[in-house]
Amino acid sequence: MIMRLVKEPPIPIEQALPRVPPGLAQIVNRAIAKDPARRHESAKAVAEDLEAYLKTGKGVHEEPPAEDVFARTSEDFEPLSGYMGREASSEGRAWIVAALVLLLLDLLLALGWAFNTRRTRFELDALRRQAGQAELRAARLLQRAGDLEAAGRAYDEAVELLPGR
Numbered sequence: 001m002i003m004r005l006v007k008e009p010p011i012p013i014e015q016a017l018p019r020v021p022p023g024l025a026q027i028v029n030r031a032i033a034k035d036p037a038r039r040h041e042s043a044k045a046v047a048e049d050l051e052a053y054l055k056t057g058k059g060v061h062e063e064p065p066a067e068d069v070f071a072r073t074s075e076d077f078e079p080l081s082g083y084m085g086r087e088a089s090s091e092g093r094a095w096i097v098a099a100l101v102l103l104l105l106d107l108l109l110a111l112g113w114a115f116n117t118r119r120t121r122f123e124l125d126a127l128r129r130q131a132g133q134a135e136l137r138a139a140r141l142l143q144r145a146g147d148l149e150a151a152g153r154a155y156d157e158a159v160e161l162l163p164g165r
Contacts, residue, residue, distance in 0.1 A: 009034050020095070021059045054092070125163075132161030 013028040014021050020028070027049045033039045040046045052058075139154030 021057070021091070023053050023056075024095075027053055128161050128163075132158050135161060 010032045012025070015026040027046070030038065031040055031046050040049065087118055133153050135158035139151045139158055142151035
C-alpha cells in the first residue's frame with residue numbers, strides 16, 4: 001500500500017467521487033498532486049483557493065502559468081469569516097456529512113461481517129462436536145454389537161470431527 005502511494009499517481013477525486021463539483025475537484029486534485037511544483041505552496045494557499053471556491057463556485061486552474069503559480073497573496077481574497085454564502089457552505093457541509101455517513105456505514109458493515117463470521121464459526125464448531133459425539137456413540141454401540149469394522153470407521157469419523165482427540 002505504501003509503495004503504491006509512493007510510486008503511483010493519486011486517483012483524481014472526480015473518479016473516486018463522481019458527484020464532486022468540478023471546481024472543488026480541481027482544488028482537491030491540486031492539493032494531492034504528486035509533483036510538488038503542481039501542489040499548493042502551503043495550507044494557507046489551499047484555504048485561499050477554497051475560500052475563492054466558496055465565493056465563486058469555480059476552482060483554480062490545475063496548471064496555472066509558471067509566473068502565476070505562487071503569485072497570489074492573502075490580500076487577493078477576503079477572509080472566510082466575511083463570507084455569508086449559505087449555498088456553498090451548505091453544499092460543503094453536505095459533502096462532509098455524506099462522507100461521514102459512508103464511513104460509519106462502512107464501519108458498521110465491517111463489524112457486522114466480523115461478528116457474523118465469528119458466530120458462524122462458533123455454530124459450525126458446535127455442530128462438528130455434536131456430530132463427533134454421535135459418531136463416537138455409534139462406534140461404541142457397533143463395537144458392543146461385534147461389528148468391529150463398522151466401529152473402526154465410526155471411530156475414524158469421530159476423530160475427524162472432534163478437535164483434540
